[in-house]
Amino acid sequence: MLLNDGCFRKCRCIRSRLKVFLFAMSVSVLLSVTGLLMLASVHPSRTFAKSVDTDDAVFSARSSFEGNGDVTIDNIHATDRHITDTDNTKDDLVLDDFKNEYHISRDIDFQVRNKTKRLPHALIIGVKKAGTRALLEYLRLHPDVRAPGPETHFFDKHYDKGLKWYRSLMPETYKDQLTIEKTPSYFVTKGIPERVYRMSKKTKLIVVFRDPVTRAISDYAQLASRNPSVKSFDEMVFINNETRVIDTSWTLVKIGLYALHLSRWLEYFPLNQMLFVSGEDLIRAPASEMRRVQQFLELKQHITSDNFTYNYTKGFPCYKKDSSKSSWHCLNEEKGRQHPHIEPSVRQRLQDFYRPFNHRLFSMAGRDFNWS
Numbered sequence: 001m002l003l004n005d006g007c008f009r010k011c012r013c014i015r016s017r018l019k020v021f022l023f024a025m026s027v028s029v030l031l032s033v034t035g036l037l038m039l040a041s042v043h044p045s046r047t048f049a050k051s052v053d054t055d056d057a058v059f060s061a062r063s064s065f066e067g068n069g070d071v072t073i074d075n076i077h078a079t080d081r082h083i084t085d086t087d088n089t090k091d092d093l094v095l096d097d098f099k100n101e102y103h104i105s106r107d108i109d110f111q112v113r114n115k116t117k118r119l120p121h122a123l124i125i126g127v128k129k130a131g132t133r134a135l136l137e138y139l140r141l142h143p144d145v146r147a148p149g150p151e152t153h154f155f156d157k158h159y160d161k162g163l164k165w166y167r168s169l170m171p172e173t174y175k176d177q178l179t180i181e182k183t184p185s186y187f188v189t190k191g192i193p194e195r196v197y198r199m200s201k202k203t204k205l206i207v208v209f210r211d212p213v214t215r216a217i218s219d220y221a222q223l224a225s226r227n228p229s230v231k232s233f234d235e236m237v238f239i240n241n242e243t244r245v246i247d248t249s250w251t252l253v254k255i256g257l258y259a260l261h262l263s264r265w266l267e268y269f270p271l272n273q274m275l276f277v278s279g280e281d282l283i284r285a286p287a288s289e290m291r292r293v294q295q296f297l298e299l300k301q302h303i304t305s306d307n308f309t310y311n312y313t314k315g316f317p318c319y320k321k322d323s324s325k326s327s328w329h330c331l332n333e334e335k336g337r338q339h340p341h342i343e344p345s346v347r348q349r350l351q352d353f354y355r356p357f358n359h360r361l362f363s364m365a366g367r368d369f370n371w372s
């Protein structure tokens with residue numbers, strides 16, 4: 001009886017422990033199932049997050065300056081505001097700071113609108129009267145190039161308006177298109193190389209050179225066409241007509257001292273970021289000069305001899321966009337003006353004056369332009 005009673009108690013004890021164990025098991029199974037269900041309910045967004053992992057990483061890296069990785073319209077505005085603010089205190093502006101911020105804004109804009117205005121990747125910085133308009137119009141034949149029509153003069157006349165203003169002048173482009181701007185006064189204006197460097201040290205620079213004697217005469221022809229009462233070229237080019245000492249303070253003479261201007265640019269930009277175009281070859285052989293330009297800009301060779309014809313009436317190349325469909329365009333009558341007659345002795349004096357500067361340029365640029 002005692003034995004049976006002890007056995008009975010032991011059995012009850014084992015049964016109640018079994019119950020506790022089973023209860024604990026079911027609770028833990030229940031908790032696991034609930035946990036799994038909760039995970040399943042957030043699963044879609046997790047999957048999405050994974051699928052945009054690369055972009056997330058890119059965005060958070062790009063947005064780090066704003067302190068968070070969220071991409072919102074407000075952030076775009078904040079970025080834009082930041083560009084303007086930074087630009088107002090441009091003396092303290094550090095290139096890489098704003099360049100990074102600018103690219104963030106550009107890329108976010110691109111995500112939002114697909115097409116956006118971008119700061120120029122390349123600039124045609126000079127030289128005045130050397131063929132800069134022709135070069136820009138030829139480049140615009142390329143489907144991967146966009147450019148504002150008028151000269152912006154941002155870096156020399158409107159710098160205080162800031163980069164946001166400058167960018168607003170640019171045409172909208174897709175991500176793989178190049179934005180190019182031309183303002184020929186940039187080449188000769190002090191302080192501009194640094195300003196361009198501050199915008200982006202990667203900016204590609206193109207300079208069209210023309211024989212400085214012909215260039216000065218071309219510049220004078222423009223001056224005389226706008227102001228018919230201007231003194232004669234001879235009167236202006238010499239300090240004294242008797243001694244025939246050249247007036248190097250005359251802007252039209254100073255512009256032709258190419259080596260001096262180029263040396264200022266080379267303080268900021270390496271030679272391989274610059275391309276030197278021959279203004280004479282742009283007229284004689286536009287297609288081959290454009291081949292060099294497209295190669296330098298890493299564009300596919302789209303502009304070829306099919307885009308050009310020589311117009312004997314105008315005495316210059318004319319061009320068309322599409323080799324089959326469109327009609328020929330020529331630059332307007334302001335390009336290719338009649339030059340005034342200049343005495344051969346005056347020309348000779350100017351050529352002698354420029355010769356050492358020209359030779360210096362040829363060795364700096366690594367190209368002989370064959371000017372006499």
Ligand SMILES: Nc1ncnc2c1ncn2[C@@H]1O[C@H](COP(=O)(O)OS(=O)(=O)O)[C@@H](OP(=O)(O)O)[C@H]1O
Pocket residue numbers: 127128129130131132133134184218219221282283316317318330331334335336337
């Ligand atoms: N295709 C074509 N048609 C007309 N003119 C041509 C062409 N290609 C080059 N050129 C030469 O371009 C010279 C004007 O240079 P720019 O465009 O740099 O002048 S400007 O600085 O923008 O005023 C211009 O100078 P001038 O001839 O002295 O007027 C031309 O010699």
